[in-house]
Amino acid sequence: xxxxxxxxxxxxxxxxxxxxxxxxxxxxxxxxxxxxxxxxxxxxxxxxxxxxxxxxxxxxxxxx
Numbered sequence: 001x002x003x004x005x006x007x008x009x010x011x012x013x014x015x016x017x018x019x020x021x022x023x024x025x026x027x028x029x030x031x032x033x034x035x036x037x038x039x040x041x042x043x044x045x046x047x048x049x050x051x052x053x054x055x056x057x058x059x060x061x062x063x064x
Contacts, residue, residue, distance in 0.1 A: 005032035010060075013041045016050035023058045036060040 008026070012019050019038065026036070038055040040048050040063065048064060055062040 004035045006034040008036045011039045011041050012051045014043045014047045016054045019051055020054050038062050040064045
C-alpha cells in the first residue's frame with residue numbers, strides 16, 4: 001500500500017495522448033502526494049496497449 005493524499009481515477013477510451021498530457025499537467029501542478037488509476041474503456045486492442053504503456057511509464061495503476 002502506498003501513502004497518498006489524493007487518488008485520481010481516469011477513464012480512457014481511445015486517446016492515449018490526452019492521458020499523457022493529463023499526467024504531465026498533474027505532475028506540474030499537483031502539490032500533494034497522489035496516485036493515478038487509469039481505467040480503460042475498451043475500444044480496441046491498439047488503444048488498450050497505448051493507454052497501458054503510457055500508464056506503466058508514468059507509474060500509474062492500470063485496469064482493463
